Amino acid sequence: MLFNKKKTYEQHDNEKESYYRHSIKPYSSEDFLEDYLEVDICIVGGGLTGVSSALNLVNKGYSVALCESRLIGWGASGRNGGQLGNGMRKDQFFLEKKLGFETAREFWNFGLDAVQYSIDLINKYKIDCNLQNGVISAGCFKKDIKYFEEEKNHLEKFYNYTNLKLLNKIQIKDEIKSNIYESGLINYGSYHINPLKFLIGIANQINSTKIKVFENTPITKIIEHEDSMYCYSNLKKIKSKRVVVACNGYLDNLLSNIRQRFMPINNYVIATEPLGEKKARELIKNNHAVCDTRFIIDYYRFSEDWRLIFGGGETYSAMFVKNSKNFVKNRMDKVFPTLKDCKIDFAWGGTLAITINRLPHFGTLMNNKLIYAQGYSGHGLALSTFAGKLISEKIDGKSERFDLFSNIKHLIIPGGDFFRRPIYSSAIFYYKLRDSIKYKF
Ligand SMILES: Cc1cc2nc3c(=O)[nH]c(=O)nc-3n(C[C@H](O)[C@H](O)[C@H](O)COP(=O)(O)OP(=O)(O)OC[C@H]3O[C@@H](n4cnc5c(N)ncnc54)[C@H](O)[C@@H]3O)c2cc1C
Structure with missing residues (x-):
């Protein structure tokens, strides 16, 4: 409807x-x-x-x-997905083109300050929200590695930002046990947390x-x-x-x-049963969060009790989809076919606001x-x-x-x-x- x-x-x-x-x-x-x-x-x-x-x-x-x-x-x-990412939703290339280098740099600094501010709050108030380091952009397309490389070089050269690590096809598979990624970029300046905590x-x-x-x-x-x-x-x-x-x-x-x-958009998340740390680290070796490079992204990470929290899929009507569990699980199964028989304990959705x-x-x-x-x-x-x-x-x-x-x-x-x-x-x-x-x- x-x-x-x-x-x-x-x-x-x-x-x-x-x-x-x-x-x-x-x-x-x-x-x-x-x-x-x-x-x-x-x-x-x-x-x-x-x-x-x-x-x-x-x-x-x-x-x-x-x-x-x-x-x-x-x-x-x-x-939400709990990814405490720096930068803005759009990359610096876009911001520089739209706003000029100096303003783009101010936004970049804001992005860094925003993450640091959240971490300061967590430390100051001793908030137990399972703060974990590292978010991987996982490249679904062959061309992504070229973009990742350009972005890494650009941020190093013009922003003095050295928290990125480029991953080729073999290295991304070592980090994330899935066959669907071609390359990756780890951002050690980003984190993930339990957002409600x-x-x-x-x-x-x-x-x-x-x-x-x-x-x-x-x-x-x-x-x-x-x-x-x-x-x-x-x-x-x-x-x-x-x-x-x-x-x-x-x-x-x-x-x-x-x-x-x-535009108000609905996005959906599931949480598996607890998989245990050993199995979780077989899937994501260093417990980083992940988001991919598709237009409608998959994003996922492990919770404090080692459930895979997997988000993805969007709808645009005023109502949520009826069966969000299957809607998201289909996406998860494509990334991790070994989780096909895994029990999904929770499924929910939320609404976010997207500007042009x-x-x-x-x-x-x-x-x-x-x-x-x-x-x-x-x-x-x-x-x-x-x-x-x-x-x-x-x-x-x-x-x-x-x-x-x-x-x-x-x-x-x-x-x-x-x-x-x-x-x-x-x-x-x-x-x-x-x-x-x-x-x-
Ligand atoms: C499924 C999902 C996954 C996401 N994943 C990520 C992620 O991994 N990383 C990331 O950075 N961002 C993510 N986001 C986006 C992020 O969660 C939001 O940008 C952020 O939480 C917005 O916070 P907010 O306080 O502005 O709005 P909200 O948290 O949406 O709060 C708005 C509140 O206003 C209340 N309200 C509305 N109308 C009224 C009224 N008339 N009177 C009183 N109260 C009212 C609502 O009940 C609601 O509680 C995600 C969003 C969704 C939905």
Whole structure:
């Protein structure tokens, strides 16, 4: 079904089937929103953008109300592949061409800072989220090795980045026991983690009197009135000086038409039964995370209890696929045929926001009183966490770092609410076909 009247956050009940939800005691807040509340800042959305904004704003002395329609980590932040990658979703060649070398270099540094910021939080707050080093780009196509080599040389020469290791066909097979890859590139500056443990680890640090966390509290309307902002959750009302909107792919129609600048996409993940460390290391020798080079990527890694967490497959309608377990397992079996009989314990999906240029979409509305950050395009684990820091700087009057992102121009995805999903789906049809027929995956 393409059109559905339910909000995105109302539909995704399969979140409870997620391995991550099973892996940690849920965050639980006892705060309850009364009819009226006044705070400095109201944050809408309890994913990494919202929770990191809350942490940073509370640390700067602001009083904060964080409103989450369902549970903390309900959205993409609690459902993702756990790859804490540096850089942006697009490579430096693309950024240099689009923005010029100096600006591209600033974005590169942001990418590094974003990963470092997440690691600093993990270390500072002793967050037990199974931080592991190394992400492999696994080349599905013969031509990939040439690109990997060019990228490695370019980053070494112009960015002084020496954390990459090129793998030929024999070496990639030594790292990943699969027959489908032609080459690879290991990035030792990237990591992987259990994202929900990371998010709840951060949320648990904000137990100050300055914050109220309201779960099961959807914001249904935001209005500006004179010097103040009002967020409504049905008949209840929060008055604040500023509002942060951190709903990403779950935004729906809460804000004018900024949702037209990204495409909400559903992506799916499965978790196998625990395979044990020995078998896991037979498949991925050094316990790195992996993502491949297809248009619709496969991404996978091992969990703290040695389950293969395997993600892949996208859909564009308002609803999730009915049988996401088989949908993803078919992809996993092609990579690791030896896992055909392996039991799948968990299968879930999540919604992310993809912009046309694949760069994040930051901005302000309502005379700078409403600030939003979204559209991380599948590369948001580190960037959304870092966005919270930049949002707090912006609110505190230091705009430069936030504005580097908000100055990026984003095109509208054509088609409005009714046609953008089918239009987007047809626009990428060629790439899907190329992946599935030409390369027989
Ligand atoms: C399956 C999947 C795999 C991914 N894998 C990776 C990966 O490996 N690496 C990577 O870097 N990125 C990955 N991503 C992307 C990454 O997860 C996101 O970019 C990031 O988590 C976005 O965080 P966020 O806080 O902005 O949004 P979200 O985490 O989606 O949070 C938005 C929250 O807003 C809430 N909300 C919505 N509307 C309202 C409302 N009206 N009132 C109150 N609350 C509301 C929602 O319930 C939700 O909890 C993946 C995404 C998905 C879905």
